[in-house]
Amino acid sequence: MAQTERRDAPELPDFSLLKRLARDQLIFLLEQLPGKKDLFIDADLMSPLDRIANVTILKQHEVDKLYKVELKPIVSSSDQLCFLIRPRIQTVKWISELVNSDKTAGRFRRYKIIFTPQKFYACETVLEEQGVYGDVTTDEWNFYILPLDDDILSLELPEFFRDNFLEGDQRWVTTGGSALNLLQSVYGSFSKIYGIGRCAKMVYESWRELMEQGEQRTRQPEFAKVFLIDRDVDFVTPLCSQVVYEGLVDDIFRIKCGSVEFGPDVTSSDKSIKVMLNSQDKVFNEIRNEHFSNVFGFLSQKAKNLQTAYDKRRGMDIQQMKAFVADELKGLKQEHRLLSLHIGASESMMKKKTKQDFQELLKTEHSLLEGFEIRECITCIEEHINRQVSMIESLRLLCLLSITENGLLSKDYRSLKAQYLQSYGIEHLLTFANLKQLGLLEEQQAGETLTVMESKVGKLVNDKTAGKLTDAFSSLAKKSNFRALSKKLTLVPKSGEEYDLRVPRDMAYIFSGAYIPLSCKLIEQVLERDGWTGLEEVSRMLNGQEFAVTGGSSSSEARTKTDAQRIVLVMFLGGCTFSEISALRFLGKERGCRFIVLTTAITNSARLLEAFLDNHP
């Protein structure tokens, strides 16, 4: 089954406009430093920049050589250096050192720093402290949003998550506000804003302030509803293994800025190929949201169709052949190429994922989500650690265990932690401290007897009843939130029922029918109720901070059911996964609306957990 679009699906706004705006501003900024110049670019800005302005465009505006910022001494003979960087202290410090060393060498150059998406006072302080404030000029490139696809917009700020949630550094909040403001100024005002989470609230506030300062525009909105959600509202979803094609590709090959590099094992040649993954790729577009188990069947069907299309050639006369070559052949060739790539990718993934380990991993995950056979899961995780299967995977399972169980028993916590340290070294003490800080991996406090009791009961009675007991207890307990939430929102479908992954019945299909992502479920519920009424208990368990505000343009109220009313912008603060996007696409299809995802960055379990490592390579 290929997921086809509903015919009444609303048109999505044209986001290429955002690219054009960004490009024009960048060119303007480059022209501010006339003459030939060398351009230094932050490594993680390379790919986004490429989407906006390629090398040819840069060269047209007198960029001589391009370098990646490596925080090392440079070799450049140019008299003008331009730095295109994120506002990070280390980078600015490096530039200051560069300027100072030029100064001591008696070399005169012109320096310009372009901060994107904005400059921070802290960076300027560094310039000042290093005594080079007068030697460099600074500018801002307000490149807030990169459209990755028709329905995915990204701020490309992976550090947002760590800075904001772990370090409590709220400087990116204004960036979020500005991004929304930009969307609003280009695509019209929003009529309704929902949100949950502390950061979401702050972003909303910052945006509102910007809105009040700017001029009011009353133009036809292109999407009317906005939902803001903090990543820390739902950690379970990004910690689960992804099994939908796009998510799986991301987990295994790591999609970077909408493109992926397939290695020799996929391309079945000796070189790697970079492929753009978006709706332009027809093959990919049809399988991206599919459960992996369906993908092969689909691909082989596709291959057959392709063959038939090729076979049409037989029995053609010259004229028909000419038309065929002119009109179809190129398309077929292209499709052929893509098809073989995706088949290659699927095979490679298949090899990795059908292994015993992976199956067991999935089983453990599902048990954790359901809350069954916890003991076995712990043993399994222990073995995982002992065998040093994977540093990140082990951590992922530990976190999943802790969140779903509302913390680990002291004994388990200590022993698992000790084992982990033995496997991966003492510096992970810091990782654990970080995880604890955000509540991803915690020790149950003495006194939380309920869960202790549960596990005892669990040993006596068989597991299924224990699961139910847990539910009963958790509504009493103060913190056992995941179980209670899961129950309240029926996130985990009843086990035992067959789930036909070919005909998904709900969003749970993205996790093989085992779990409906909490984040997406919340969005569904709130949109359905047009607010938080009836979800008070849920929001309380999620630490509150929810809001629903009617926007400035009341005129749009009157036009219900226009296309714009059926487009919802969902902003994930701290990143979202491809699985979540797939789930939202599914939801949109069910409800006859479309979702646009605006995220600070695309994340997955590995990226999420890597953010907790301290200075680890």
Add this chain to the structure above:
Amino acid sequence: MAFVTANWNPLGEAFYRKIELYEMGWNLKDGLRECLVAAAPYGGPIALLKGRIRRSPSARPQLEIYSSSGLPLASFPWKSGVVKQLGWTVTDDLLCVQEDGTVLVYDLFGGFKRHFSMGNEVSQSQVLDTKIFHSPYGTGVAILTGALRFTLATNIDDIKLRRLPEVPGLQGASSCWAVLTQDRQCKVLVANESQLFILDNTACTPVTPPGLSPEASSIVHICVSFSYKYLALITDSGHVWMGTSNLKEKLSEVDTKIKTPPKQMAWCRRPKSQQPSAVVMWDGLLLVVGESKETIKYHLDDESILVPELDGVRIISGTHHELLQEVPGACEEIFKIASMAPGALLLEAHKEYEKESQKADEYLREIKEQSLLSEAVRQCVEAAGHEHEPETQKTLLRAASFGKCFLSNFPPEQFVSMCRDLRVLNAVRDYTVGIPLTHTQFKQMTLQVLIDRLVYRKLYPLAIEVCRYLKTPEYLGVSRVLKHWACFKVQQKEESDEVIAKAVSVKLADAAGISYSEIATKAYESGRTELAIKLLEFEPRSGEQVPLLLKMKKSPLALSKAIESGDTDLVYTVVMYLKNELNRGDFFMMLRNQPVALSLYRQFCKHQEQDTLKDLFNQDDDHEELGNFYVKASYKEKRLEARIALLQSAVDEYYKAKNEFSAKATEDEMRLLRFQRKLEEEKGEPLVGFPLHETMTMLLSVGLHKHAEQLYKDFRVPDKRFWWLKLKALAEKEDWEELEKFAKSKKSPIGYLPFVEVCIKRHNKFEAKKYVSKVTPEQKVKAHLAVGDVEGAAEAAIERRSESEISTVLSRCSSTTDHLLMERLNRAKATAAKK
């Protein structure tokens, strides 16, 4: 109406008129005699310095400021040095240039604002003569020093002193000079006897006015027009020469036949003038000279001064204030005797209409026949703008309105805006306000500036009325006026903070775009900190409050406001400020109460000042974080001793934090490090820094089994881990002998299936088979299949009677070779299923 032309005087082609603006409200005993007078253009205020020539040593000169109508605005005795010149800036501030080159700045009400110096050179050689001038860059001051050199500042708000080149042969101050703006540069034009020089930044260039009559032996007076485009000279032979200021063209030359040097000379032009003309003033005589040989003579009763304006010259005497100007075209057309211009006819028509005479129709018909009615209306409207008397204005506008009735699609804007403008102009021309602006001047200066002028004079209600009447956007109009009012209000010392704060908030409540922080800054500057804080409370944007709060040293408040604003840059600004301002302890204490600021500062320290970070944790007694800090520091440290020392500190901190787990783990790490070093020294294997697991693997792979065992025991490594580890390490080495020994050493805690798998992975079926028999029954099938022994697997599966296992085996059978086996399996499957 018939008297409109009574004060007109013809000169050549044009007419000139002298209108009385005010009878002066001041009461000057000696008129303007012996006074230093300065009147600002655009109907601005007048400053007088009386009694400059001291009659007794105790007598001080008196400085007085009046409106154009002579109403007193300020008066105070002059206590500073000798004043050489007075002048007004474009923002209605009074400049007093002293002999020593110091310039004192006062506001309209005589409040001292600031002073600045024109440089050492000026103060040493003293000021001989001064001119204050206006240019697109602001108000400038030019000084001729005692050393006969010129010093110039183009804009007093951004002083850049320029000393101009020397003028050859200049002697004494008898010469005359003027400042003019040309080619975006301010230059000085100076006359020395009959020679004329232009001084700019770099050079002194001699110039000659084209066609200057040769009779003259010296130039006695120079004046430049309001627009700097024209220049007029008068020579000792009494000739007035007029030309362009670039000295390329001569416009006219007139012989006045008066050989005494004039007291003052000024251009009398207006935009679109018909002829160049200047006004020259001697004692008791005023002369208008133009293109013709004739001149207009006015008699002056009293000591007067001339104030050049954009479209005429104002004449201020001790008793009167008059405007002398060329009669504007539209007025001339309409009021000239026996004029047949369409405007004149329309005015006539309207007059007849008022008299209910049918002649009205005749006049109208006459205009309409030439289809000039719209022209007629336009003329009337324009003329109304140039008339000073409201009565005349009304008559003209009524006529225009009358004419409009007979036009179908005449655009109303001109008429409407003229009515509005005149209403405003009449209001500000009022005696009590005293700003005698002409319509031309008003258009040139713009409404914005007029409102500013009203605000400078504290005429707030009038300013607000004007804004409302002319429908100026609120933030440009009413709000701005209110802000000025509030800034003034907060300086009133006699009222209490509460009263003022209340008054301000009530008045400003619903005005858009008010910046309370600006008002609060004013309050603070006038020494009312408490009031400033109160006012800041009204500021809706908390970000705006911060800079002032910092200035007022209200740092805790500033910090919390910054945090409230959600702008981290602002928080950062405050934090950095506090860091420099407070001592460390207080600084940390303050951060402690503000988590947002604290985490921001921590972020900064992480990159910039590691040690400060440590101090921060220390201050908070945050031993946990300190422990983490040391651990982190340790793995950045290359030298082992230092590393262990850091870890020891971490251990201490963890114990203090009662985190025994971390303390123990860290101690283990130290032990491991020492062990690794010892072994590294002994065996030469690079071990230091690897995790325990890795270390053991490495030891095993180089055959140091005993040492590995030791670690296993010392660090209480779980059996399972050790078995997995050793198993992998041995297989990796393909040390099958040792593996077998290991398998037999005791019962495997991880079972024997891993043994099988490990061997298969290394493609050693033979070794693998050795372990198949040891595998537990549950895993037997898997084990057999792993080594490729289908029959064995079948055997085991049948024995276990497990349907799923049988199926697994079946799927591995190939129908060609294992035919028999398959049959057996199928049979067994059937029985298993039955059961």
